[in-house]
Amino acid sequence: MDILIVEDEAEIAQLIQLYLEKEGFACRICRDGLSALQVFQEQQPDLIILDLMIPELDGLEVCARIRQKPGAKDPYILMLTAKGEEIDRIIGLSTGADDYMVKPFSPRELVARVRALLRRNLRQGGQSRTYHTQHFTIDVDQRVAHRHVQPGKNESLDLTTLEFDLLTTFMSYPGRVWNRAQLIEKLWGSDFFGDERVVDTHVARLRKKIEPDPANPNFVKTVIGVGYKFEDAMP
Structure with missing residues (x-):
């Protein structure tokens, strides 16, 4: 490294x-x-x-x-x-x-x-999975993500490494509510030393790239007092 x-x-x-x-x-x-x-x-x-x-x-x-x-x-x-x-x-x-x-x-x-x-x-490493919802597809093995903007037309999402992993986590458990500590454990590991609000920062950055209106998100939603969840219909 x-x-x-x-x-x-x-x-x-x-x-x-x-x-x-x-x-x-x-x-x-x-x-x-x-x-x-x-x-x-x-x-x-x-x-x-x-x-x-x-x-x-x-x-x-x-x-x-x-x-x-x-x-x-x-x-x-x-x-x-x-x-x-x-x-x-x-x-x-x-x-x-x-x-x-x-x-x-x-x-x-x-x-x-x-x-x-x-x-x-x-x-x-070692994962070979693809997740599909009505508006998104993620290929974990190829590390690529697409948004379905209209039938037959996909738009590539330019995500950072952490944004990709965050969206993958959300899409792999649709509807699940995640608190900050759980997302930190999933993405950073149990030996994370930083401020839990780093989660809020990266969620906000992800929303800017996937939401039509980041201020009123359709997909990555805030659960007040708890954390976040991903909602999108299955294809």
């Missing part, structure tokens, strides 16, 4: 690299946002550890650009920053980050979070 570390403080970057390479990960370090975007296109890492406060382009802008124009891989992004206010976490997650850590941090916890994110791929 290849990891890109985007951190302008040399000592912190080298500490992260040391701990990750001890665990067998291949790491590369960038010190600013523009270099990070260039290396992202060249290297196609599996995961990016991204500091929020970096020169040239800040971490939020780097994260947003990667999510807007993903390469061959759609990497997991772990945002790392000295800021700990709730609004900073929410903004970071809303731009497409998968997890968030605040400095100072434990290197061992960082490694555990990296493993938790990368383990998602392992959980999805």
Whole structure:
């Protein structure tokens, strides 16, 4: 697994690299946002550890650009920053980050979070299933999703890795109500360390891509006080 570390403080970057390479990960370090975007296109890492406060382009802008124009891989992004206010976490997650850590941090916890994110791929491996509803089809093996816009016409959905897994989870259990903790267990695993509201962020992003009116969703519905459920008629 290849990891890109985007951190302008040399000592912190080298500490992260040391701990990750001890665990067998291949790491590369960038010190600013523009270099990070260039290396992202060249290297196609599996995961990016991204500091929020970096020169040239800040971490939020780097994260947003990667999510807007993903390469061959759609990497997991772990945002790392000295800021700990709730609004900073929410903004970071809303731009497409998968997890968030605040400095100072434990290197061992960082490694555990990296493993938790990368383990998602392992959980999805070996499946060969296709799910159909009236408006959607997902091929888990091929990792493709389509929306049926009219009879005989399908539209490909441009989903991130997490959005695809989230929609797959919903479609595999239509009508089931999921709370945040259950979705975190399904998608991140029991060793998830982050804020449960990351679920709300990714549900909102998914709705923007599949709902005619994301503010009034037809498919991914909120169950007040509980969580979310997926509703769509069978074909």
